Amino acid sequence: MNSRFTTNVISIVILAVLWEIAGRTFDSVLIPPLSKIGSAWLRLLTSGKLSANLAMSLGTLAAGFFLAVILGIVVGLLMGRFREVEHFLDLYINAFMSAPMTAFVPVLILWLGLGVESRIAVVFLFAFFVIVINTMTGVKQVDRTFVEMARSFGARETEVFFKIMLPAAMPAIMAGIHLGMGRAVKGMVTAEMLLTLTGIGAMIMQYGSAFATDALFAVILTILMVAMIAMKLVHWLDRRLTGWKAEIAIE
């Protein structure tokens, strides 16, 4: 491991110690000491409550995010490749990009009901647009000489698309997926808190209103860990797919 990892660990240890001290000093329900949060976490874990809810949440996250990645890349590629498609859609995509997604939750409830479909739709909406925009930008920024080179050697349209456009746009697509993953986690929690009280979101609402702050913080820390692991996964995938780009950046 490297010095960055060491610094990360030191930072976490310092924060944990400060938190513990603050918790013990104030002795308030608002700031439970870390040790109490830890034991609450273990309690939730052994009772099976946390894992059951977490599994439910992650299922929603995976389904919504998967759809957002697949459709986002397809729409983004088409928009980047065909000007007509771009002009047809960019108005809506840009509007949705900056609109607060939570505003659409009531609409989704009306359309899709209170079931898992609505929650998947929220995750999808949170992640979809940023993936579209990044993919489109990536395709549009492909070096024209590469396209010309491929045509010169006799490439057909589909070959230009799959052998030039797609690999050249891959770093931008991965950047979109990276951003989309962060938004998807937000979408997941939002859906579970605003739409139907299920999963991790339900636990937050429940412990929050019951002032069970040790359990509340335990759940929040779990969400942070989930988000971090999800990001690491995307990062790992990124390194595998666009290693050539990372090497250029280092030089």
Add this chain to the structure above:
Amino acid sequence: MVEIQKVSKSFHKTVKDNTAEIKALADVSLSIRENEFISIIGPSGCGKTTLLRIIDGLIPYDSGAILINGNKISSPGPDRAVVFQTFALLPWRTVLANVEFSLELRRVAKEERTSIARDYLKRVGLEDFEHHYPHELSGGMQQRAGLARALAVNPMILLMDEPFGSVDAQTRQLLQEELLELWQREQKTVIFITHSMDEAVYLSDRVVIMTPRPGRVAEILDVPLPRPRIADDVRRDPKFADLTNYIWDSLKKAMENGH
């Protein structure tokens, strides 16, 4: 072998609702012999690169005709391959995979294209770098890979668009010598775009001098220097200086008359 007959080409450029017509080439005629090394030289914007792209079939022309062995061309074909000024190597592919790219598009089977690509990498002296990525190589080595990629499809005509324009001076001379050696062995027709008079004289059988926009053929000059040309000897030959001076005068005249 290559017949360029009165080829003209205009571009339409739109800036804020005003469409201007830019005449890039006007009645360019030129016949190129088989296995000839011909250079096209001219000031920036004279349409040299446009002419090369038209010969490759990448862009259409407005009037005239281009015939290769009597057949009119309108799209890229297996008889031609381009070496690009900016190398145009794909950064996500290794050197070997870049050379294989041209063969891949020509539907050559996997094993065969690897062995062909290795063979050409050897000919340009890159056999030890096949697993490197383009950014790990110097400019000169990248262009050797670009040359290998073009040669790998065994074209009759090699179209070179200022191929050594973005490498340093010493590398440029080395690449010129290597190119001449390759050309002598491979027997190809080479159409070579350059803005270096020295390069044009050293490499070519004939030098085509073009006028500024719209590009026309101002003059075609024979280069009667004996082959094989040893770089140091050729450059010391008084005829070499005479020829470059002649091109310079001709270019100056063309530029003065042009506008």
